[in-house]
Amino acid sequence: MRVDFSLLLPEMLLAGLGFLVLIVDLVLPQERPERRNKAVAAVAVAGMAAVAAMALATAPDRTESVYGGLLFIDAYALLFKTLFLGVGIAVVLMSVEYVGRVIRHPGEFYGLIVFAVLGANLMASAGELLTAYIALELLSFCLFVLVGLTRGDRRSAEASTKYILLGAISSAVLLYGISLLYGTMGTTVFREMGPGLAINFSPTVIVGFAMLLAGIGFKLALVPFHLWAPDVYEGAPTPITALVAVLSKAATFALLLRFLAEVSTGRFDQWQLALAVLAAATMTVGTLTALVQRNIKRLLAYSSIAQVGFVMVGVVAMTEAGANAVLLHLVGYAFTNLAAFAVVVTVEAKTRKEEIADYAGLSTASPLMAMVLTAAMFSLAGLPIFAGFITKFYLFTAAADAGYLWLAALAITNSVISLYYYLRVVREMYISEPEVEPERIRLSPSSAGALWVLLAGTIAVGVYPGPLAAAVDAATDALRAYAGGA
Amino acid sequence: MSFFERHILETLIYLPMLTAAVLVALPFGARAAARWLSVASGLALLVGSLYVFFVFDRSVDGFQLVRVLPWFDPLGIDFRLGVDGVAVLMVLLTGIVAFAGTIIAANVERETKSYYVLLFILIAGVYGTFVSIDLFFFFFFYELAIVPMYLLIGVWGSSTKFKTFDRPKEYGAMKLVLMIVAASLLVWVAIIVMYNEAGLGTFSIPALSEFALSGGEGGGPGFSPEFQRVVFPLVMVGFGLLAGLWPLHTWSPDGHVAAPTTVSMLHAGVLMKLGAFGIIRVGMLLLPEGMQDWALVLFILGTVNVIYGAISAMAQTDLKYVVGYSSVSHMGYVLMGIATMDPVGITGAALQMFSHGVMTALFFAVVGAIYERTHTRDIFVLNGLASRMGWITAFFVIAGLTSLGLPGLSGFIAELLVFIGAFRTQPILGVLGVIGALLTAVYILRLVGRVFYGERSGEWDGVRDLSAREGFAMGVLVVPIVVVGVYPGPFLDVIAPGVDLVLAALGA
Numbered sequence: 001m002r003v004d005f006s007l008l009l010p011e012m013l014l015a016g017l018g019f020l021v022l023i024v025d026l027v028l029p030q031e032r033p034e035r036r037n038k039a040v041a042a043v044a045v046a047g048m049a050a051v052a053a054m055a056l057a058t059a060p061d062r063t064e065s066v067y068g069g070l071l072f073i074d075a076y077a078l079l080f081k082t083l084f085l086g087v088g089i090a091v092v093l094m095s096v097e098y099v100g101r102v103i104r105h106p107g108e109f110y111g112l113i114v115f116a117v118l119g120a121n122l123m124a125s126a127g128e129l130l131t132a133y134i135a136l137e138l139l140s141f142c143l144f145v146l147v148g149l150t151r152g153d154r155r156s157a158e159a160s161t162k163y164i165l166l167g168a169i170s171s172a173v174l175l176y177g178i179s180l181l182y183g184t185m186g187t188t189v190f191r192e193m194g195p196g197l198a199i200n201f202s203p204t205v206i207v208g209f210a211m212l213l214a215g216i217g218f219k220l221a222l223v224p225f226h227l228w229a230p231d232v233y234e235g236a237p238t239p240i241t242a243l244v245a246v247l248s249k250a251a252t253f254a255l256l257l258r259f260l261a262e263v264s265t266g267r268f269d270q271w272q273l274a275l276a277v278l279a280a281a282t283m284t285v286g287t288l289t290a291l292v293q294r295n296i297k298r299l300l301a302y303s304s305i306a307q308v309g310f311v312m313v314g315v316v317a318m319t320e321a322g323a324n325a326v327l328l329h330l331v332g333y334a335f336t337n338l339a340a341f342a343v344v345v346t347v348e349a350k351t352r353k354e355e356i357a358d359y360a361g362l363s364t365a366s367p368l369m370a371m372v373l374t375a376a377m378f379s380l381a382g383l384p385i386f387a388g389f390i391t392k393f394y395l396f397t398a399a400a401d402a403g404y405l406w407l408a409a410l411a412i413t414n415s416v417i418s419l420y421y422y423l424r425v426v427r428e429m430y431i432s433e434p435e436v437e438p439e440r441i442r443l444s445p446s447s448a449g450a451l452w453v454l455l456a457g458t459i460a461v462g463v464y465p466g467p468l469a470a471a472v473d474a475a476t477d478a479l480r481a482y483a484g485g486a
Numbered sequence: 487m488s489f490f491e492r493h494i495l496e497t498l499i500y501l502p503m504l505t506a507a508v509l510v511a512l513p514f515g516a517r518a519a520a521r522w523l524s525v526a527s528g529l530a531l532l533v534g535s536l537y538v539f540f541v542f543d544r545s546v547d548g549f550q551l552v553r554v555l556p557w558f559d560p561l562g563i564d565f566r567l568g569v570d571g572v573a574v575l576m577v578l579l580t581g582i583v584a585f586a587g588t589i590i591a592a593n594v595e596r597e598t599k600s601y602y603v604l605l606f607i608l609i610a611g612v613y614g615t616f617v618s619i620d621l622f623f624f625f626f627f628y629e630l631a632i633v634p635m636y637l638l639i640g641v642w643g644s645s646t647k648f649k650t651f652d653r654p655k656e657y658g659a660m661k662l663v664l665m666i667v668a669a670s671l672l673v674w675v676a677i678i679v680m681y682n683e684a685g686l687g688t689f690s691i692p693a694l695s696e697f698a699l700s701g702g703e704g705g706g707p708g709f710s711p712e713f714q715r716v717v718f719p720l721v722m723v724g725f726g727l728l729a730g731l732w733p734l735h736t737w738s739p740d741g742h743v744a745a746p747t748t749v750s751m752l753h754a755g756v757l758m759k760l761g762a763f764g765i766i767r768v769g770m771l772l773l774p775e776g777m778q779d780w781a782l783v784l785f786i787l788g789t790v791n792v793i794y795g796a797i798s799a800m801a802q803t804d805l806k807y808v809v810g811y812s813s814v815s816h817m818g819y820v821l822m823g824i825a826t827m828d829p830v831g832i833t834g835a836a837l838q839m840f841s842h843g844v845m846t847a848l849f850f851a852v853v854g855a856i857y858e859r860t861h862t863r864d865i866f867v868l869n870g871l872a873s874r875m876g877w878i879t880a881f882f883v884i885a886g887l888t889s890l891g892l893p894g895l896s897g898f899i900a901e902l903l904v905f906i907g908a909f910r911t912q913p914i915l916g917v918l919g920v921i922g923a924l925l926t927a928v929y930i931l932r933l934v935g936r937v938f939y940g941e942r943s944g945e946w947d948g949v950r951d952l953s954a955r956e957g958f959a960m961g962v963l964v965v966p967i968v969v970v971g972v973y974p975g976p977f978l979d980v981i982a983p984g985v986d987l988v989l990a991a992l993g994a
Contacts, residue, residue, distance in 0.1 A: 324560055367514075393561075393622070394560065397678050397681065405682075412671050416664075416667050419664065420664060426637065427656060427660075430640065466557060469558060473560065
């Protein structure tokens with residue numbers, strides 16, 4: 001079998017970049033940590049930007065696959081790669097100051113982020129279960145380490161331990177499910193597993209598929225596999241919380257969506273109902289639990305559980321419109337959540353505070369950050385002119401169109417309830433009187449720039465989604481079930 | 487269409503958004519610049535609204551000044567603008583209140599710039615809802631108008647202390663936003679259901695309306711009567727809440743009292759009309775048979791609104807709460823007029839929306855001016871204001887007389903038309919409506935007597951009367967009240983094609 005290695009160039013370069021970042025950290029003089037930190041971050045950002053540009057420039061016109069369907073190089077993977085590299089760049093940019101003050105290991109920190117992005121990219125390309133599993137583990141291992149990187153912080157250590165233990169169990173479950181499916185089907189390549197999965201209801205297939213879903217559900221923090229999420233979100237260094245919330249979720253959705261669309265071209269009724277129940281439970285539990293949170297990171301953890309439930313609504317539809325809506329929502333969600341986390345990271349780096357009550361007076365301390373966080377909250381709640389409005393509208397319309405009106409109605413109800421806790425954050429920033437006169441927070445040009453870009457992205461998706469929708473549509477056309485348009 | 491005609495409707499949306507964007511970019515100290523820019527923008531909006539009013543062709547039924555821009559292909563959403571007769575009147579109302587509001591808002595001292603930014607987002611949302619004829623954008627702008635409310639009330643509003651309990655401004659803000667968003671949940675579900683049921687792949691209101699009309703003898707599928715019967719209540723309650731429909735009106739007094747003056751003017755004056763407008767636009771036009779099934783319920787609830795609002799207003803001791811409950815009462819006439827499904831009644835409802843909008847804006851402007859000077863709104867503490875505040879008294883009396891339906895002012899014509907429509911369809915409810923008007927006279931005249939002409943305690947002898955700027959803003963609001971009162975012809979002509987459109991849908 002001849003393999004065209006040029007197709008894999010972006011991934012190879014990204015792996016090289018990860019090592020390069022580690023080496024740069026090693027060779028730079030140790031006595032000036034601030035400059036070393038900035039230099040390493042600059043290498044990571046420039047490298048990821050270059051890889052993204054190269055991936056876009058060298059993208060093949062049609063769908064290509066290597067190693068007999070193990071990896072796809074197509075528009076679908078390209079869209080996600082661009083998104084993930086963008087997420088990686090944004091996370092590095094927002095964490096420069098945080099790393100300087102809290103972490104103090106720039107090489108490991110940025111290097112592992114690059115490797116995590118690599119894992120996510122491979123998940124979006126994977127066309128075979130074991131490849132997908134390895135990519136997912138690459139991402140997870142990076143995250144396990146990153147979560148525990150704050151040395152001397154007990155919460156961070158506890159979070160990392162929990163994450164590793166539960167993550168290992170979920171990986172075992174996932175792997176066992178894969179082996180059961182392999183035992184029945186004789187293959188792990190998505191396209192060859194074919195219709196057997198949808199119509200074969202032998203106990204082995206049911207158990208195998210259920211275990212696969214459970215393993216993926218853990219990574220997505222679907223209810224009832226979500227219990228790790230709040231502790232990990234709270235304990236992890238805050239930029240890594242953003243990475244877990246955005247990168248790992250989006251990558252797992254990329255994998256799940258491709259798996260479902262490649263395995264079956266027909267309908268999948270029995271499993272659809274199971275997914276629908278998971279979606280309903282996830283968004284309801286996430287929304288109701290978020291109502292009582294006091295820590296901003298825990299609030300965002302539960303809010304992201306609820307958001308995953310909303311995305312699942314689009315996955316459940318299993319139509320092209322549903323898949324398009326999922327992709328569109330993931331892009332909008334990435335901008336929105338990164339904007340929110342950029343503010344939380346900066347506030348924590350400057351004041352070391354992370355309770356919602358500590359945000360009192362932020363509107364005077366830093367009007368820009370207060371405005372960006374407000375926009376992010378409104379977008380997460382699904383209000384116009386922000387991304388969340390159109391993407392949620394699209395998701396729920398697609399689900400209703402596919403016959404899941406009850407799920408759409410439940411999602412809309414949850415979306416309304418969620419407004420309450422998002423407004424609480426806004427209230428602290430603008431209305432509550434701070435106990436001490438807030439000190440004005442000065443933002444570095446790079447964080448201010450990142451905030452403006454993320455805010456602009458959140459609004460751009462909300463007011464002019466046309467071009468993005470076209471790109472998303474081209475991406476899902478690459479999947480077998482949706483080939484050839486709607 | 488000329489260049490202006492083609493672009494005027496979108497300009498009414500872009501201009502306030504652009505103003506908000508420019509204001510964001512202004513430095514924080516530039517308070518005077520922010521004020522001048524905002525007032526200039528308000529004036530431009532008024533001119534634009536007047537232009538729409540005069541360019542609108544009264545002899546043609548259907549939507550005019552239509553403009554379609556593709557926006558989101560996957561769902562067939564277009565940025566589709568157009569106005570019918572009712573919408574034109576609402577655009578004019580928005581222009582008048584927005585202009586007066588931007589002038590009054592110059593009184594705001596705290597964070598003037600941010601206040602104007604949020605105010606213009608609100609104005610953009612209101613204009614957008616009135617001129618959108620695509621269901622998605624109708625909903626988009628409807629929600630957009632809610633976005634800034636929480637901060638406007640929460641930051642710049644005022645708390646109320648009662649004898650036994652407090653109503654902090656955060657309470658009013660949260661209640662208003664959550665209730666309206668919860669109601670929009672029903673509207674959202676209704677929109678998705680109608681979109682799927684029609685299966686046209688478009689949210690265009692004209693197309694959906696044509697589809698709805700094609701049912702029955704026309705041969706097309708249409709929306710089935712059962713479907714309409716189930717979906718109409720979603721629309722009625724969802725939009726009705728924003729119109730203050732009893733028993734879901736409780737956000738309105740609390741929210742409007744807590745809000746700063748300009749926001750009360752815009753919200754009670756214009757935004758509540760969005761609710762009634764939504765029932766006409768979505769409910770009657772797209773679900774005519776559902777409307778017929780539910781008309782009696784709406785009629786009864788509207789009548790309860792009138793009576794309940796009036797009685798509640800009589801019981802209030804806070805000047806602003808009196809006006810708040812009087813809004814609930816007067817919106818009842820609008821709901822009654824809509825529920826008559828009679829040409830005269832619907833015309834009355836549309837005119838009442840306009841009349842009440844201007845009148846309430848004037849009310850809130852006056853009450854706001856009194857509060858700024860005396861720092862109280864307690865009607866047992868205020869007394870004899872007429873001797874020191876001649877202009878304030880004059881404006882309050884004009885608003886009050888409009889409210890109780892004095893001939894020669896706009897309220898009289900509007901309510902008369904509603905009553906004629908009501909007597910033609912449900913005479914008993916019509917009688918109850920007239921009783922409501924009498925109750926209005928009781929609480930308004932009692933208020934005028936006590937607060938303005940009552941015995942002077944001397945406590946308020948030091949306060950100033952209106953400044954020329956405030957007087958001008960309120961004068962702007964008085965003009966339409968008087969014009970509609972003495973010469974309603976042009977306004978009725980504008981409403982007529984809009985009513986024809988609705989009646990055609992209802993098959994009357």
